[in-house]
Amino acid sequence: MREFNGKRLAGKIVEVEAYDGLIDEAAHTYGGKTKRNEIMFEEGGFLYVYFTYGMHFCCNVVTGKKDHGQAVLLRAIEPLNEIEEMAVNRFGRNKISGKELFNIASGPAKICKAFGINRSDNGTDLTKSEIYILDNPKLKMSEIVQTARIGIKKSKELPWRFYIKNSRFISKK
DNA sequence: CCACGGATTGGCT
């Protein structure tokens, strides 16, 4: 959920990946604390935004205890509210095709584009900001699929990707 | 100081 320009951009998180600084070579925190990843070493509840490939932002929810360096990467969101606003952020226009609707936030960098998240949102306290996450009490464990993570070279064996079965809004099966 | 390559995406073959 994000309050943005007076509007409430909302979506359901349908795909995530977990990263653990202590044992996970693919985690940004694996080599220890640096200026870039320092927010990941805070107590859970903050937003960690990083810039990659010279053009994309991706966002994570810090989840661990202080100094543990753990976070969950948001990989895909199903848009629920203010979809036209997200379309403008993402495609530069408010009218989109059905195909584009499923594609609007179906990837970590696409989420940041659609929700207007960038470098300045790094370190946001999700418990008291215009960006926040609500519980989804309807979600059943049986709807969640667990697989290996995508797009990494190290620690590929760790089964820390989770997505909602049958969702058409995830980045990849 | 400099070189390398990335938790990606979209366009072209």
Added chain:
DNA sequence: GCCAATCCGTGGA
């Protein structure tokens, strides 16, 4: 399926 785009964090000289 392949690859360019395009910054900057990180690590080695």
